[in-house]
Every structure is written in structure tokens, then in C-alpha cells.
Amino acid sequence: xxxAALKAYKAMVMARAFDTxxxxxxxxxxxxxxxxxxxxHEAIAACEAVFLRKGHDVYSxxxxxxxxxxxWGDSVLESxxxxxxxxxxxxxxxxxxxxxxxxxxGTTAPISHLGAMAAVIGGMVLAKRMQGITDAVxxxxxxxxxxxxxxxxxxxxxIAVLKLPVIIVVSNNQYAYSTPNTQExxxxxxxxxxxxxxxxxxxxxxxxxxxxxxxxxxxTAARRGEGPQWVVATTLRMCGHGEHDDASYIPETLKAAYxxxxxxxxxxxxxxxxxxxxxxxxxxxxRECTDEVQRSVAQAQKEATPNPATEDWQATSWRPFR
Amino acid sequence: xxxxxxxAIHQAMQELLxxxxxxxxMGEDIAGTFGGAFKATKGLEAQFPGRVxxxxxxxxxxxxxxxxxxLGGMKPILEMQFADFGLLGLNQMGNxxxxxxxxxxxxxxxxxxxxxxxxxxxxxxHSQSLEALFAHFPGLHVFTPxxxxxxxxxxxxxxxxxxxxVFMEHKFLYRWLKADTWHDPQPLPVGKARIxxxxxxxxxxxxxxMVPEALKAAxxxxxxxxxxxxxxxxxxxxxxxxxxILASVARTGRMLVVSEDFPWGGVASEVVARVAxxxxxxxDAPPLRLTSKDTPIPSHADLWxxxxxxxxxxxxxxxxxxxx
Ligand SMILES: Cc1ncc(C[n+]2csc(CCOP(=O)(O)OP(=O)(O)O)c2C)c(N)n1
Ligand SMILES: [Mg+2]
Numbered sequence: 151x152x153x154a155a156l157k158a159y160k161a162m163v164m165a166r167a168f169d170t171x172x173x174x175x176x177x178x179x180x181x182x183x184x185x186x187x188x189x190x191h192e193a194i195a196a197c198e199a200v201f202l203r204k205g206h207d208v209y210s211x212x213x214x215x216x217x218x219x220x221x222w223g224d225s226v227l228e229s230x231x232x233x234x235x236x237x238x239x240x241x242x243x244x245x246x247x248x249x250x251x252x253x254x255x256g257t258t259a260p261i262s263h264l265g266a267m268a269a270v271i272g273g274m275v276l277a278k279r280m281q282g283i284t285d286a287v288x289x290x291x292x293x294x295x296x297x298x299x300x301x302x303x304x305x306x307x308x309i310a311v312l313k314l315p316v317i318i319v320v321s322n323n324q325y326a327y328s329t330p331n332t333q334e335x336x337x338x339x340x341x342x343x344x345x346x347x348x349x350x351x352x353x354x355x356x357x358x359x360x361x362x363x364x365x366x367x368x369x370t371a372a373r374r375g376e377g378p379q380w381v382v383a384t385t386l387r388m389c390g391h392g393e394h395d396d397a398s399y400i401p402e403t404l405k406a407a408y409x410x411x412x413x414x415x416x417x418x419x420x421x422x423x424x425x426x427x428x429x430x431x432x433x434x435x436x437r438e439c440t441d442e443v444q445r446s447v448a449q450a451q452k453e454a455t456p457n458p459a460t461e462d463w464q465a466t467s468w469r470p471f472r
Numbered sequence: 473x474x475x476x477x478x479x480a481i482h483q484a485m486q487e488l489l490x491x492x493x494x495x496x497x498m499g500e501d502i503a504g505t506f507g508g509a510f511k512a513t514k515g516l517e518a519q520f521p522g523r524v525x526x527x528x529x530x531x532x533x534x535x536x537x538x539x540x541x542x543l544g545g546m547k548p549i550l551e552m553q554f555a556d557f558g559l560l561g562l563n564q565m566g567n568x569x570x571x572x573x574x575x576x577x578x579x580x581x582x583x584x585x586x587x588x589x590x591x592x593x594x595x596x597x598h599s600q601s602l603e604a605l606f607a608h609f610p611g612l613h614v615f616t617p618x619x620x621x622x623x624x625x626x627x628x629x630x631x632x633x634x635x636x637x638v639f640m641e642h643k644f645l646y647r648w649l650k651a652d653t654w655h656d657p658q659p660l661p662v663g664k665a666r667i668x669x670x671x672x673x674x675x676x677x678x679x680x681x682m683v684p685e686a687l688k689a690a691x692x693x694x695x696x697x698x699x700x701x702x703x704x705x706x707x708x709x710x711x712x713x714x715x716x717i718l719a720s721v722a723r724t725g726r727m728l729v730v731s732e733d734f735p736w737g738g739v740a741s742e743v744v745a746r747v748a749x750x751x752x753x754x755x756d757a758p759p760l761r762l763t764s765k766d767t768p769i770p771s772h773a774d775l776w777x778x779x780x781x782x783x784x785x786x787x788x789x790x791x792x793x794x795x796x
Pocket of ligand 1: 213262263264299321323326
């Protein structure tokens with residue numbers, strides 16, 4: 151577990167450094183559209199992806215999944231490229247902010263429509279099974295609010311009916327934009343998973359080691375052939391919905407209750423207690439991550455942006471014979 | 473023994489499953505001995521175990537799973553029980569499958585089979601055509617076969633094309649349209665319209681079940697009034713073969729577009745817009761449209777027949793067009 155813990159922790163530190171940078175760039179007017187942070191979600195995101203094998207498993211990151219992307223093995227350079235619309239990036243300026251993925255390497259390129267990628271992950275895992283690959287798993291991650299979307303419900307049910315090795319992670323940050331959970335559903339989120347017939351797990355998403363253990367058992371169970379898994383990890387979004395939003399609708403009392411539960415600080419404390427991290431190695435890791443973020447953002451900002459005059463304005467790969 | 477339009481579709485799927493291990497079928501009620509609401513997949517699960525998959529009633533998830541399976545290297549053929557219910561998969565088709573190639577450079581090789589169009593008693597929600605709604609989205613090809621051979625070849629081509637294809641198969645044609653064989657010694661490539669009947673006095677542009685109606689109207693006009701009508705079968709509404717349309721209009725100088733869909737913003741409007749923009753000088757009379765009415769599709773057979781263009785309506789519209 152030590153190796154996974156340290157890998158996940160590094161992904162969290164990297165994601166936090168990246169989020170801090172993109173937030174500043176947004177406020178300076180350097181990034182158009184929106185910037186969406188994973189503050190408060192780092193443990194969940196890193197732990198859900200750290201047990202996946204790139205090139206074998208499949209992964210569908212959600213809005214607040216920078217730490218998951220890092221744990222999966224994608225660099226922050228790719229994220230920076232999508233924010234800046236670099237033509238070197240995998241979306242070439244055709245899609246932006248957190249909407250990127252490398253489908254041929256196993257990550258989906260999410261569309262904005264919440265819930266839509268859960269079925270896509272189901273299909274990717276179904277393809278593996280049809281090709282005789284039985285130990286590959288898929289992780290799809292969604293927010294509490296998204297559990298109320300019809301597409302998400304259809305996908306969860308179909309994953310359950312087809313008994314596919316998919317881990318459905320619900321990052322319960324208690325809000326969907328400004329809407330509290332009480333206005334999204336009138337049940338317990340764990341019961342939603344049980345209702346589909348899924349094996350359900352719960353964890354405190356701000357408790358790094360607990361989240362790591364929970365994701366480990368869920369991924370291991372799916373990989374062992376025990377069917378689809380449902381994980382509800384609870385946290386608080388420790389930022390606005392996007393950087394345009396001040397989250398003033400979240401009561402101060404709730405914010406105060408999470409004041410000393412920043413997953414990054416908790417992870418650091420826990421790792422030091424385990425003797426897996428020291429003040430010095432942590433400082434070195436932080437320097438390494440800040441430098442990499444700095445270099446990646448500078449590079450993405452320098453790279454060419456798309457040229458409308460030479461853009462290939464074709465929406466299909468096949469063109470009719472004439 | 474004559475073969476029907478739906479036999480051709482069954483045959484195409486059987487061959488596709490045989491030829492390519494990446495092909496599989498997914499949809500509601502399609503597996504087992506049942507073989508689908510229209511029996512298009514009857515017997516296929518027994519021949520290809522594990523490759524004909526029954527799903528819950530979840531059109532969005534069926535298309536979403538198809539997208540994922542395509543990304544995983546498979547070539548799914550997805551059946552919507554009725555095209556009308558395909559609207560619940562429209563978001564996945566238009567926004568996810570259709571947008572995917574442009575966004576990522578990775579095309580989605582899926583085929584969405586949509587049993588469409590009216591039948592007597594079908595009513596408002598088992599009769600719609602909807603090709604224009606799907607064609608509206610960039611990144612989708614929309615095929616509308618009107619012959620037994622096209623039903624066979626175009627379904628095979630749909631699966632060979634790496635992009636998402638909406639395959640609109642007309643329910644009225646399923647068992648009504650017959651031919652000696654589905655084979656065509658020289659099948660046309662997708663993207664080419666077909667001159668279904670050559671003529672000189674006016675062009676009628678049609679697709680899907682309106683092609684046989686237009687041909688009947690042409691027969692009627694030839695015997696009743698001596699007019700020779702050219703009938704163009706679009707075959708696919710997207711891509712749309714504007715060249716063949718304009719060439720026909722250049723020969724006849726008059727054009728009527730017939731569509732079973734609702735009038736507002738449909739394929740017929742698109743054809744008229746293209747001809748007006750690119751070939752106004754070829755026209756000796758205003759381009760006309762004949763579509764179904766702008767009401768939901770009625771259930772009673774008498775109302776239904778009056779709601780959609782019939783060969784007599786087409787003949788009347790052509791007479792009017794020639795009088796202008
Ligand atoms: C189908 C759909 N409806 C609405 C939106 C707009 N929207 C984007 S994020 C969001 C809130 C999502 O909440 P949740 O699932 O809890 O995730 P969180 O942002 O809290 O991580 C909404 C309403 C959307 N993208 N898609
Ligand atoms: Mg939320």
C-alpha cells in the first residue's frame with residue numbers, strides 16, 4: 151500500500167499545484183471559458199485512479215479529477231494544453247477546460263452532459279469482455295448531483311445488469327453547483343447503489359488512507375470478477391463550482407466543519423505518521439510539482455493555437471465518393 | 473422466392489457478423505428466439521452466441537454503450553425498437569458520437585438502426601421519420617434506403633464506414649417491398665443519389681418510402697397525361713448528393729421534393745434551400761415541397777393516409793408544378 155499511497159499523494163500535490171496556478175491564470179484573465187478546481191476532491195480522485203493500469207483498464211474522469219488524471223499517468227501538460235487551446239494538445243483547441251481524454255489510451259473525452267460518459271465506460275469494458283480480456287476494469291466518477299440524471303441512471307442499471315467490472319465513484323461534495331443534496335434526491339446515496347444491485351462502499355473522502363483502502367477493495371473486487379462496485383466518497387467542494395463562483399451559498403458552519411479536513415493536509419499528516427513521508431521529502435516533492443506545473447503552463451502558453459484558415463472543418467472521418 | 477426489405481437487413485447483419493468478429497448487435501428484445509419487435513435479428517443469437525445482446529429499456533445507455541464499445545475496437549449495430557424512441561438516444565448520438573471525431577480525431581464506428589416511418593394504425597409515437605433531427609448534428613451520416621438492394625448494401629456500408637451512421641429503415645417497406653434478390657451487380661457507393669426513373673418534364677426528389685410513392689405517381693402521370701417524370705432517390709440524406717439533384721433539375725427545369733417527415737426544417741427544406749442557392753437559374757418554376765402535415769401523426773388509417781403524401785397527392789403536385 152505504501153507505493154500506491156505515495157503515488158496517489160504525489161498526484162494530489164501535483165493537482166493542487168496545477169489548480170492553484172490555473173485559478174491565478176483565470177483571475178488574471180489568461181484563460182477563457184471556465185476553470186474548475188478539484189479542491190477537496192484530491193484524495194478521492196487520486197485514489198480512484200491509482201490502482202488502474204494504463205493501457206489495460208479504462209477511466210472516465212469527471213470535472214474535479216486532476217489528481218486522478220495524474221495518478222492515471224497523464225501529465226499536467228495535457229491539462230494545460232486543453233485550457234490554452236494548444237494545437238499540440240489532444241483536443242487541438244476544439245474542446246477546452248476539463249474536456250479532454252485519450253480514448254485510444256483508455257480515457258474518455260467527456261462531453262458536458264452530466265452522466266453521459268458512464269455508459270461509455272460500460273461499453274469500453276464490455277468491449278474488453280467480448281475480446282476475452284476479463285481482468286480489465288473501468289472507473290467512472292460523478293458528482294452527487296449527477297446521480298439524478300437519467301443517463302446516469304440508465305448506465306448504472308445497464309452496468310449492473312451486464313455485471314461489468316466497473317467501479318462507479320460518486321464524489322459526494324454535498325452540492326451540485328448551488329443546489330444542496332436535499333434538493334437533488336430524497337434518499338441515501340448508498341441506497342441508490344444498492345438499488346441497482348451494486349456492491350456498495352462508503353468512505354470519508356477527506357480521509358486519505360480510508361479512501362485509499364476503500365478504492366483498493368472496490369477495484370480489487372471488480373478485478374477479481376465480483377461485479378460492478380459503487381463507492382460514495384464524501385467531502386466538501388473547497389472552492390467555487392468554477393472559479394467564476396464564490397460558493398457563497400454554502401453555509402459558513404459547513405465550511406468551518408471542513409476547515410481542518412483539507413485532504414492534502416490530512417494525507418500529509420497520515421503519511422508522516424506512517425513514516426512513509428518526511429518533512430524534507432515532502433518539501434522536495436512540492437518543489438518538484440510546482441516546477442513541473444510552472445514548466446508545463448509556460449510551454450502550453452507558448453505553443454501554437456489553432457488557425458481557422460487551415461483548420462480541417464470536417465466532422466466525419468469518411469467523405470463520400472464523388 | 474422474392475425477398476423483402478427486412479430480409480435484406482437480416483441478411484446484411486448475418487454476413488457482417490460472419491465476416492467481422494468486431495461486429496455485434498445490441499438492443500431491446502433482439503436476442504433469443506424472439507429476434508426483435510420486427511424480427512430483424514431472428515435466429516442471429518443462436519448463430520452468434522454472445523454477440524446479440526438484449527438490453528434494458530435504456531436508449532441513452534444503448535447508444536452510450538455503443539460509443540464505448542466502438543472506442544474499445546468493436547463495431548456495434550444498435551437497434552432502437554422504434555425510431556421515435558431513438559429520440560432518447562439523440563443526445564448520445566448527436567453530442568457524444570457525432571462530436572467525437574472532430575473533438576478527438578477518433579471516429580465512432582457505430583450503426584444505429586432506426587425502424588421509422590408510418591404504418592396504418594401506428595399513431596403519433598410509432599410512425600415518425602426524424603432523419604432531419606439526426607442529420608442536423610455534425611458528424612453523423614444518415615442513410616434512408618428505399619430498395620431491397622439498398623437496404624442490404626447500405627447497411628453493410630454503414631458498418632464499414634468508421635463514423636456513426638443512422639440507418640433509417642422504413643417499417644412500411646419491411647414486408648411490403650419485395651424484389652427477386654438483394655444483389656445488385658453494380659451497387660452505388662454511399663453518397664450517390666440514384667435516378668430511379670428518368671424523365672424530362674419535372675424532377676421529383678424522394679427518399680425512403682416516398683420513392684415507391686413517387687414512382688407510382690410517375691406511372692400514373694405517364695399513362696394519364698403523358699408527362700415523363702424523373703424520380704431521384706436520395707438514398708442518403710446526409711451526405712446529400714447535391715450534384716445529382718442539380719443535374720436532374722438542369723434537365724427538367726422543375727422540382728418537387730417529397731418527404732414523409734413533418735414540414736418544418738426537414739430534408740425537403742434542405743433540398744429546396746440547396747437548389748435555390750446553387751441552381752435558381754436552372755428552375756423554370758418555384759421549387760415545391762410536399763411533406764406530411766404539421767400535426768402529430770394520426771392513428772386511424774384514414775387520417776394517417778391523408779396525413780402523409782400519397783402517390784395521388786404527388787401526381788397532383790406535379791401537375792400543379794408543370795402548370796406554373
Ligand atoms: C445534463 C446537464 N445538465 C446541467 C449541466 C450544468 N452543470 C454542470 S456541472 C453541474 C453541477 C454538477 O454537480 P455534481 O454532479 O454534484 O458535481 P460537482 O460539480 O459537485 O463536482 C451542472 C448543473 C450539465 N453540464 N449537464
Ligand atoms: Mg456535487
